[in-house]
Amino acid sequence: MKLLETKNITKQLDNRNIIQDVNLYLNKGEIISLLGVSGVGKTTLFNIIAGILKPDRGEVLLNGDIINGKSGNVSYMLQKDMLLAHLSVLDNVALPLFVRGISHKEARKRAKELLPFFGLDGFEKKYPAQLSGGMRQRAAFLRTYLFSDEVALLDEPFSALDAITKQDMHKWYIQIMKQIKLSTIFITHDIDEAILLSDRIYIMAGKPGTLVKEIIIDHQQIEREDFNLTVEFLYYKKEILQLLGTN
Template sequence: MSYFIADHVAKSYDGRQIIEDITIQVEKGELVALLGVSGIGKTTLFNILSGLETPDEGQVLLKGEVVTSQTGYASYMQQKDLLLPYKKVIDNVSLPLILKDISKKQAREQAQIHFEHFGLKGMEYKYPHQLSGGMRQRAALLRSYLFSSKLMLLDEPFSALDAITKHQIHDWYLEIVEQMQTTSLFITHDIDEAILLADKIYIMSGIPGRITKVFDLKSGKHQGCKLTTNDFTTSEQFITYKKQILQAIQ
């Protein structure tokens, strides 16, 4: 059985069906993308997967156990970094630990261990306004990781960044995923980003939103392509994936 499963999930509001018969499977250590246009229910699905909302049909499972409507098993990072401007970076990222009744001193110590891995060494006692956009995003990702390292749900985590910073963050994030062995499911509208980062891409389309196609990229990427270089984004394999995905979306 897969590590994390959304099993035939459906949700409606005020008699309007938002998502229908959604099934997604994520293996341990995988980076999986949910790709689709705005307004088809991706965020609604993430609210269900994180336990913030209850589906009308279907269930959510983690390691074979039903976790439908339960919170706390997954971290959920939204588009904005939502760092508190009046708190130092170390206190922003250690907030999930404090909410788990860990003392401020211990929370800081546990968070401090990860600052170098997340490229934030030396930024611990600065305030969010003193950080670049990329640094703020790294801090938000570290905060999400400290909330739950089992599963990370990321809602367009890099959409606010400029193209150059986004490229740098993509390279860095692939390294972090490999080092920390995290399991992630992320929403994106960016086809290139989905191909570059994901082991598997679920295409979501239609009204109500449904999964209409699944692309398993892992085997193709392992055929000599280096994900963290421009070579991959201009390779034949990348262009083939992009054409297939564009056709699936259209």
């Protein structure tokens, strides 16, 4: 079942066509990636799906309802973790619940139950400045999840981390997604990350940006711990590199 869908999304900014006729869909429980070079319009597309930009043409559908220009439906996580320095970790992750008008007590209770799940048990009273990079990102991810457990947009969430932390985060992410089954759209320009984490990859290229190819990653392979060291993985990588190169 299609949970989220975009139909012919087109957007101009400053009289320049940024993206043209973008059609994509996201099934329930699926992880898909948008892969493309910087400046191809991935973030613009995200802003449109998140409802903070209105498309010039086209529609964003969530469960069949048009949500053009309406924020608050899908959650959005950026490269910067944007944890608020003046709030405790618990209040930071409960923030979307506060915004939704849920009482502080109830919101904190709900957030607290999920902390161990995100490796943040015992850190609820700490401030973000006291956390490591990976923990901050996990807290930001939990905040995103509490915002919407339906659809999450993740805009290069791991790109600010060092290589080793990033690898740990990938492993952790694959683990947790098995349990929470959060339908996710990723933005990334890291090809390895896209192949490793996604069920499907959309390649975005050109000016204005369009979706040039959809690649389905064979799900059986993803379970394997060392998937990124297999021949299949390299085939995917080769295909993607060629696509990015020719456009």
